[in-house]
Amino acid sequence: MEPCGVEPVPQQWVQAFLFSYLFYPMSEYAQSQLYKIRHSSAHILAQAVIEFFSPEPVQIAIGPPIENGFYYDFGLPRSLTPDDLKEIEKRMRKIIGGKPFEFSRRVVSAETARQVFADQVFKLELIDGLEKGGLDENGEPLAGAPVITLYDQPGFTDLCRGPHVASSKEINPKAVSLMSIAGAYWRGDENRPMLQRIYGTAFEKPEELEHYLWQLEEARKRDHRKLGKELGLFHFAEDVGPGIPLFTPKGEQLRYQMEKYVRDLQTKYGYDHVWTGNLVKEDLYRRSGHLENYADAMFPVMEDAEKGVRFRLKPMNCPSHMTLFREMGRHSYRELPMRFAEFATLYRYEKSGELSGLTRVRSLTQDDCHIFCTPSQIEQEFSLALQLITEVLTRYRLSDYKVRLSLRGEGGKYVNDPEKWDLAEAALRTALQANGIEYFEASGEAAFYGPKADFMAKDALGREWQLSTIQVDFIQPARLGLTYVGEDGQEHTPVVLHRAVTGSTERFLGVIIEHFAGNFPVWLAPVQAVLVPITDRHVEYCQQIAQALKASGMRAWVDDSNDRMNAKIRTATKQKVPYILVVGDKEAEAGTLAVRTRSGEDIGTLSVADFLAHAQSEIASGV
RNA sequence: GCCACUGUAGCUCAGCUGGUAGAGCAAACGAUUCGUAAUCGUUAGGUCAUGGGUUCGAAUCCCAUCAGUGGCUCCA
Numbered sequence: 001m002e003p004c005g006v007e008p009v010p011q012q013w014v015q016a017f018l019f020s021y022l023f024y025p026m027s028e029y030a031q032s033q034l035y036k037i038r039h040s041s042a043h044i045l046a047q048a049v050i051e052f053f054s055p056e057p058v059q060i061a062i063g064p065p066i067e068n069g070f071y072y073d074f075g076l077p078r079s080l081t082p083d084d085l086k087e088i089e090k091r092m093r094k095i096i097g098g099k100p101f102e103f104s105r106r107v108v109s110a111e112t113a114r115q116v117f118a119d120q121v122f123k124l125e126l127i128d129g130l131e132k133g134g135l136d137e138n139g140e141p142l143a144g145a146p147v148i149t150l151y152d153q154p155g156f157t158d159l160c161r162g163p164h165v166a167s168s169k170e171i172n173p174k175a176v177s178l179m180s181i182a183g184a185y186w187r188g189d190e191n192r193p194m195l196q197r198i199y200g201t202a203f204e205k206p207e208e209l210e211h212y213l214w215q216l217e218e219a220r221k222r223d224h225r226k227l228g229k230e231l232g233l234f235h236f237a238e239d240v241g242p243g244i245p246l247f248t249p250k251g252e253q254l255r256y257q258m259e260k261y262v263r264d265l266q267t268k269y270g271y272d273h274v275w276t277g278n279l280v281k282e283d284l285y286r287r288s289g290h291l292e293n294y295a296d297a298m299f300p301v302m303e304d305a306e307k308g309v310r311f312r313l314k315p316m317n318c319p320s321h322m323t324l325f326r327e328m329g330r331h332s333y334r335e336l337p338m339r340f341a342e343f344a345t346l347y348r349y350e351k352s353g354e355l356s357g358l359t360r361v362r363s364l365t366q367d368d369c370h371i372f373c374t375p376s377q378i379e380q381e382f383s384l385a386l387q388l389i390t391e392v393l394t395r396y397r398l399s400d401y402k403v404r405l406s407l408r409g410e411g412g413k414y415v416n417d418p419e420k421w422d423l424a425e426a427a428l429r430t431a432l433q434a435n436g437i438e439y440f441e442a443s444g445e446a447a448f449y450g451p452k453a454d455f456m457a458k459d460a461l462g463r464e465w466q467l468s469t470i471q472v473d474f475i476q477p478a479r480l481g482l483t484y485v486g487e488d489g490q491e492h493t494p495v496v497l498h499r500a501v502t503g504s505t506e507r508f509l510g511v512i513i514e515h516f517a518g519n520f521p522v523w524l525a526p527v528q529a530v531l532v533p534i535t536d537r538h539v540e541y542c543q544q545i546a547q548a549l550k551a552s553g554m555r556a557w558v559d560d561s562n563d564r565m566n567a568k569i570r571t572a573t574k575q576k577v578p579y580i581l582v583v584g585d586k587e588a589e590a591g592t593l594a595v596r597t598r599s600g601e602d603i604g605t606l607s608v609a610d611f612l613a614h615a616q617s618e619i620a621s622g623v
Numbered sequence: 624g625c626c627a628c629u630g631u632a633g634c635u636c637a638g639c640u641g642g643u644a645g646a647g648c649a650a651a652c653g654a655u656u657c658g659u660a661a662u663c664g665u666u667a668g669g670u671c672a673u674g675g676g677u678u679c680g681a682a683u684c685c686c687a688u689c690a691g692u693g694g695c696u697c698c699a
Contacts, residue, residue, distance in 0.1 A: 071694095079627065182694030183626025190696045194626050197694070225691095229634075238672080238690060294699055296624095316699050351624050352690090354697065447699095498699090535656040563661085570660035584658055596659065 031163075033170070034204060038065035040103055040164045041092070041176050041202040045072045047156035048091040049198070052084070053077060060158070061122040061186060061195055068212070069201030073184055075122070076196050080181045085198070089178045096173040101154050103164040113148050116157060122186065123159050174206040177213075219461055224513035225357040231518055231575060233509075233526075234358070243355040243362030245506060250526035253555070255365070255505050257524050259343050262367045262392060262501055269388050271339040271369060276320035278344065282310040288319040288476060299349045313347035318473075318498060321370040322480045325494075331484040336494065337373035337381050343505070344368070358510035365505040371497040372482070375420065378495055379427035382453075382470060385499045386435045389468040392501050393457055395622050396512055397521075398467070401457035402438050405429065408451065409444025415474050424472045424495075425451050449475040459515040467508065471498040519598065522578045523619040529556040530572040531593075534565045534584035541588045545581070545608055552612055556581075573598050579615060 029035050042063035049072070050058045056077045063072030108116070110131040117123035130146045151160045153168070165171060177200060184197040203209045220226070228234050233251035240246060247255060263273065282301060285291040291298075299313045314320065321340045325331070331338070345365045354360055371381050393401055407425055408414045414421070428451055432439045439453070446452060450472035456464050473496040483491040502508035512520070522528055529549060531542040542558045549556035559568045565582065572580045582594040586605075593611050595603035606614065 082628080180693060181627060184695045185625075188696070190625065194695075196626075199694080236691085242690065288699095290699060297698070318699080348698080351697070353624065353626095353695085356692085360698085532659085534658055537656080562655085564655090564657055566657085566659065567661050568659095573660055580659085582659060586658085594659075600660080602659080 033165070034202075035065050036163050036165045037171055037204060038070040038202045039063075039160075039162070040168075040171060041200060042070040042072050043103070043151065043153060043156060043158050043160070043164070044092050044095050044168075044171070044176075045070075045088070045178070045198060045200055046074075046158060047095060047153065048088045049074055049076075050156065052088050052091060057119065059120060059122055059195075062126075063158070069179065069199060071184075071197050071199045073122075073186070073195040073197045075193065080196055080198070082181070085178050085181060088198070089176075089200075092176060092178075093173040095155075096168055096171050096176065100167055100169045102167050104152050105162055105164075106150050106152065108148055108150055110148055113150065113159060116150065117159060126159055171202065172204065172206060175204060175209045176200065176202040177209060215461065219463075219514075222461070222514045222517045223357075224359075224510040227513050227518040228358070233513070241362070242352065243350055243360070245358055245361055245363070251509075253526040254509060254520070254524065257526075258502070258505055258509065259365070259367070261395070261523075263341075263343065265388060265391065266339075266341050266367075266369070269384060271341045274321065274324060274340045274342050276314075276317065276324060276342060276344060278314050278347070279311050280314050280320060282312050284319045284323065285312060288322075288480060290316065290319065297348050297350065299347050314344065315346050315348045317342050317344060317346070317366065317368045318370055318476060318496070319480065322477060322482055322496070325372055326480065326482055331372075331494075333374055333484055333486045333492075336484060337371050337377050339369060339371045339381075341367070341369040358506045358513075361504075361506050364507065366503065367501050367505065369499045369501075371499060372477070372484075372494040373497065374484075374486070374492070375423055375495050378424055378472060378497070379431050381497055382428055382472075383431040383435060385470050385497065386431060386437060386453075389455060389470075389501050390435070390437070393455065393468070396502075396515070398457040398459065398515065401455050401467075402440065403432060404445070404454045404456060405432065405439050405441045406445035406447075406452045406454065407441055407443045408446045413448045414446065415449055417474060420474050420495075421451070424474075428453060428472070447471060449473050459511065460517070461514070465511050467503050467511070468501050469499070469503070472496075473498055518576045520576070520578075521623055522615065523622055525576070525578050526555065527557055527575065527577050528554050528615065528619075529579040529581055530568070530575075530577045531556060531558045532565055532568040532572065532580060532582045533558065533560065534582065536560075538583045538585075538588055542581075542583050545583070545593065548608060549612065552616070554612070554615060569596070573600070578618075579611075581611070 042065065046060050046063055050060070053076065058077075059075030061073035061075065063070060110127055113127045114124060117127065127148065130148050148159070149161060151158050151162060151164055179199040179201055182197045182199065183194045186192040186195055201209065201212060203212065228251070231250065232248050233254065234245045234247045236242070236244070237246055245251075266273070279302070282291065285298075294315065298315050302311045302313075303309070304311070321342070324340065325338065343365055345363050347363055350360055350362055355362070369385075371385070373381050393399060405428060408421055432453070452469060452471035454466050455468035456466050458464050477496050478493045482494055482496075484494050486492045512524075520526070531546055533539045533542045539558065539560045542560070546556045546558050559572065561568065563571070569580055569582070576598050578598055580596045580598070582596065584594075587593055590605075592605045592607050594605050595611055595614075597603065603614070
């Protein structure tokens, strides 16, 4: 329910190297040859698996194409091993590479379908769903009267909507590959059986497959967990606990710079910062409604047995901010909008299997804000938040983004106040248009308490991340009894906008580590310059320069280790330090620095003042 | 939480079918004082994630626990 600076969608890669569900309508992909190839490959996978286990029976579930390939879910007599996967892949190639065959479609009655899949429990369930005119393979309601269709190929028949390639000749066996095995609940329901899912991918040409695999490899090289270790930014320790990152001095320097940047910018935009601590009486979350919905994602209760009071580690800021608003006395409409921002660390009890590097942690620092305003101020406040977010994303070179505007849909899950909805939705739309922001509308995707806008940004590898969010909340302010006195002298309930810019510092750091591949812009780099004395007699001069640079606000450091110059340059380069300043006799005498960048570029010999000017201009411009 | 896999020195990894551990980098010490991506030598460092079990004997086999990885589910 309440967003409270939503921890953004944790899907590791809401991405697509080729297509994206988020940005573009499915139809384009769903009608492509690639889609058909993948869909048909999934059928061949199913056939291969059945043959592999024969004569033991295999339960087949569903096998759709997905963004980067396809999968098929099975109920199998035993667990699959990586070796099985190789064997199954071989068998698939054999099927594709053998005598060409056709994928032929036929329309059948539910009765016929039941006979065909008499011993397939999952298929029978799907058929029941189709017959009731109800549900597709995801259990989602279908529009219109479903026709039951089967696709036949020699040795395998599947209940399937299609489309498929006409002939196996259209699939290149060298462009098909199985990727991994995973568990998946039947119909995604954790109360239903766990099936074994085989992920695979297929392309039209082998080169495309190779390119895809290369991209995966590149992504692995940038993995923030790997870079975090190599660059010495953070650690996880069993002694402290899972999901609680420990930041090194360098890592904390990054966090600090990130927070400082947003804090200063927020101040410039007219936001105020507040602080509301880390512990809250459980009762507040009962009243706000969070306890009911999110108790299992909160850390267990801390109890003051003597006084009979129960506390919780704070998992979100909104109830605290709203309480603060109320405690500050009666508010006039003249005081609004009030914008409370806070960089507090929140604690959420994420389930063990959900933790993942920095992108999913149990202690997270949100750049959270709650804006208290009148209904008529929604548009201007939304607009202000849009501008702030745009500026921040641009600073981080994440300017390739789109906004998903989630609106209410049919049905009764939404707060019943059509007037407010109309007003808010119109305000959001107008503000997006006025700011020239590309967006698409997702009807039925709103939270029940109000519409929202989520920012989806593409990183350097084309992967999409949901980062910023702005959500309108009609309900929580009322629940917690917030009021302001309007022009009419009457008490009114303020509207609250929940807003997060980077989401959480931890997760955003993970994203930008991968986005920049560890090559942080100079303004953000934990170490901005390393001074490399060529021999010991240059150390002192280097130290003087370092002091001067530090005095000017730069993060500079002298490598006075016993290594040779070449090794120092190599180390600094691998640590991705933006400027490497080499100092030998010539420089020491002339009072200069030989400036080299981490990319190996030679900037030449500069005076200390010139270097500082150069660096400061790059810092200012965000390079 | 669920399914599968993984867990050997700070890091990256080797150690076949059971016979009480090895390399490179990093570290410490010593030598070297060097012009744009790794100077040489010496030394030290591991109860092989933890706890049980099988065995004459376990890093190697079995069980449990913890942590990580890929997914599923969830995400205020």
